[in-house]
Amino acid sequence: MQDVLAGIRVVEVAAWTFVPISGAVLAEWGADVIKIEHPQSGDPQRGLVSSGLVPGAAGVNFMFEIPNRGKRSVALDLSTDDGRELLYKLVESADVFVTNSLPDVRARLGIDVEQIRARNPNIIYVRGHGQGARGPEAGRGGFDGASFWARAGLAMTFKDPAVEWPVDQRPAFGDVLGGLTIAGGIAAAIARRERTGTPSIVDVSLLGLGLWSLGPDVTSAKLYEGVDIPSFDRDSIPNPLVGTYPTKDGRFISLVLLQADRFWPDLCAHLDRPDLLDDPRFKDGAARYENRRECIQLLRDIFRTRTYDEWCERLQTLQGVWAPLRTTLEVHDDPQVVANGYLEPIEAASGTGFVLPANPVQFDETPAA
Known part of the structure; x- marks a missing residue:
């Protein structure tokens, strides 16, 4: 764990992976991240069969561990007055509030920006979206397989013309990239507040992230009126090297x-x-x-x-x-992966040891893990 964000407190009311994994990044950078979950239902990621792999006897839910490492957890029912008041008490001492709740849910639970800032005017307010903060679908939810991979154009760009179906993305591929992006936005907002005293509202969407990641293709598509950047078959690559x-x-x-x-x-x-x-x-x-x-x-x-x-x-x-070309099993023993601490040893509540990829940003020549 790094200490560059030591002293920063983050309150997170978010579920699944896209936004929660930004909290994991902040925790690895030294922030105190408090995850709020409903006492009964919790984060729905907890009960999800992870990409077709049912947790075995060891009980390692890796798809929950990846975006929630390093956090503290508090169970609150935000639909009750007592639950909201306890949340507001946490907010009063926080630097950052992070959520991916939809607009109507935020309003109903009392966690929209005006309500949170009524208790802490200096807090940085962070929202994760499917399609963005504005427009006719601002209130519509999204997952990375839809908003990032499908709608932003990645699926069709990666599609092999000789194959009928487009390529499906790997689990949480857009989410984990988005989490690092959100964390970077939060770090910039913290720096701005330190310099100017102005707290920011930070918005990141899966759709915007997809366009950003596909920048050369998106730019050239309009510039050349729908002519894609050429994709050469393996027998005719312009540079064989x-x-x-x-x-x-x-x-x-x-x-x-x-x-x-x-x-x-x-x-x-x-x-x-x-x-x-x-x-x-x-x-x-x-x-x-x-x-x-x-x-x-x-x-x-x-x-x-x-x-x-x-x-x-x-x-x-x-x-x-x-x-x-290595497999994901082989990378565990890659000398460069080991030397740089790119895999973080974790212990599950059951006592089972396993590893997670650490976030790739390192400070002072020290691994994030």
């Missing part, structure tokens, strides 16, 4: 040698094919582009001569950027 190549044992290596002419000689040396430097078909970027299908096939044939592990060892001294 940027692509994924199969190994002898069915694994893959990714090359990202953007400055192809600069790195071509070194790559040929690592491939044990210095003769390719004298091949007129591949002498420079223009030649490799004209003969890209032959170049791509040649690289495939070469990479298929060695196993994944052999290539991982051999390419360690390659000057350009490359990476092995």
Whole structure:
């Protein structure tokens, strides 16, 4: 845990993942985050079957743990006067109030911005939305699979034209990115209040986040009147040194040698094919582009001569950027993941130990975990 937000108190009335995970980030940065849940029903994420994986005997609900690590929890029924009054007491000593409740729910529970600031005029008020704070659908809920992935254009952008159905997003993919975005907005609002004394209202939506994450595609779509950024099939990549190549044992290596002419000689040396430097078909970027299908096939044939592990060892001294395609199980043992503390050890209430990805922002050369 970091201490950059030590002394900052956050009151969170939020559920699911998108907004609560911002509280987890703030907690890892040292803030005191108090999560408010209903005494009986609680956060609905608690009872959700997590992405088709039912918690086993160890009882680790990872989809609840990911957005709620490091927090304190208080059970309050905000539909009652006593529950609201207890919430307001917490608000009086807080710096930040965070919610993803819909507008009508906020008004009914007495947690809209005017009601919260009536008890603490200096509090930073943070709202997470599906479609944004304004417009005809401002009061409509959203999940990342809908507002972020589907509506913002990611699903259709990632769709393979040769496949009938679009690609489904992975669990909470937009939510976790959104949580870090919200946390950044809160940090900026804290800095503004420290400098000027003005408390902000911070709004982040899944729809806006989706557009931001797809910036080049969204920008070019209008600029070129619906002409998408070209997607090349694997046999015709303009720069063959940027692509994924199969190994002898069915694994893959990714090359990202953007400055192809600069790195071509070194790559040929690592491939044990210095003769390719004298091949007129591949002498420079223009030649490799004209003969890209032959170049791509040649690289495939070469990479298929060695196993994944052999290539991982051999390419360690390659000057350009490359990476092995790892599974999510393999990343647990990645030396760089371990060295940088990117996985945070956690202990469940049952005593079961497990790990969660720490938020990627680190301060003072210290892991967030």
